[in-house]
Amino acid sequence: MGIKHENSTVLEKQALELKPPSMYQVVLLNDDYTPMEFVVAIIQEYFNKDKETAMQIMLKVHVEGRGVCGVYTKDVALTKVELVLAHAKQAGHPLQCVMEEV
Template sequence: MSSVEGSTLTREETDLEAEFSTLQHVQRPYQVVVWNDPVNLMSYVAWVFRSYFGHSRQRAHQLMMQVHEQGRAVVATGTREQVERHVTAMHHFGLQATLEEA
């Protein structure tokens, strides 16, 4: 690329190329948001949080109550790809979930 002899890139283009490459490697954090719904039992929602995310019984209960009382809860964070997988899994469990930037 720019380090090869005879390159036609200017110093400014080389700096911009390096900066863009660095930005591509920076992973912004995302979060899984589970929303309240009138369909699923609270015990089922807590069970999903325990079985899928590995939350303790107490933490799963806290998150389930947050979903129930506040309408939503952030149940996990990670890279966009990880969070997309988690959201899809929540949909397969029948829960309403979305992703958002943390």
């Protein structure tokens, strides 16, 4: 005769509720004023991309109007957006950076 534990349904419910955190992509938006070299430097510095990858992302921003720099958890994505915006503002560039849930 098996003994059913009262808390087994609670544990099963908790296991079902656990899911991975939502992920967010960080996106740079094109403008007509921010120099391409500055965008490449931003991508290298804040998204740890090599120069060739940074150039590819910058060209995507330039041609398509937007480019994804990376996908992160919400807190990391938000921090990267804030750092990029602060750096661009300090440098006098209107570069825009946003995050979007994936």
